[in-house]
Amino acid sequence: MLSARFFSASGEPGDAMELPHDPFDGFVHDAALHQVIKAYLANQRQGNASTKTRGEVQGSTRKVWRQKGTGRARQGSIRAPHWKGGGVAFGPRPRDYQQDVPKKVKALARRSAFNARALAEQVAVIEAFDGEVAKTRHVAELLRKIGVTENKVLILTDGNRPNIYLSARNLQNVRVLPYREVSAYDIMNANQLLIEAGALQPAEEVAHA
Known part of the structure; x- marks a missing residue:
């Protein structure tokens, strides 16, 4: 006791x-x-943390510079995750944590x-x-x-x-x-x-x- x-x-x-x-x-x-x-x-x-992917952020869709001949690394979009202002790769999305x-x-x-x-x-x-x-x-x-x-x-x-x-x-x-x-x-x-x-x-x- x-x-x-x-x-x-x-x-x-x-x-x-x-x-x-x-x-x-x-x-x-x-x-x-x-x-x-x-x-x-x-x-x-709350589960409302959210980030934008490269398909959701605003920005031009044109190729940054031509593929060959510049001497620089090839780039396809300014909305790619490694660009400033680009989308987030594997960032948080709204979800339900209820158990x-x-x-x-x-x-x-x-x-x-x-x-x-x-x-x-x-x-x-x-x-x-x-x-x-x-x-x-x-x-x-x-x-x-x-x-x-x-x-x-x-x-x-x-x-x-x-x-x-x-x-x-x-x-x-x-x-x-x-x-x-x-x-x-x-x-x-x-x-x-x-x-x-x-x-x-x-x-x-x-x-x-």
Whole structure:
């Protein structure tokens, strides 16, 4: 059973907390992580880089100079790739980089990302966030007390917490996302996870709460 550091809402340390078996089962599937993160990054690409070939650039089609008798190398067109202003040989063309990944592989990668961070002792749990008022100073002080100000921090909240998001959006290297919407890339792109305790409750317990 994996465990994580536990902090009160004010940032005071407590006893280590055992993490739930789902998703923290201790298993990291490297291949699934690689596939999902590679697909995520590929899907961010617009794929609209484009160059013109020698048949698309503007310019005369006449032969530059006669074939023989000048003493110079033969040239057929000023639109050839080796001429200034000529077309590009084998340049990029618009293409679709979209990669589809099965839902089960995405879920496996997400669990693996959580486990990778937990095994590296980069997961901390906080009792709750005070989301009544959006105050950047409060979140900054909390992170300082916990000791994660030097890291790239991902705060995972129990559901949508607009005030927490507003409080942290002006802090460098701090992101706020709902726990149930976080992706494998988001997790692996952070050096430290700070999870709200309520987010770790099983879905059925949350539904009956």
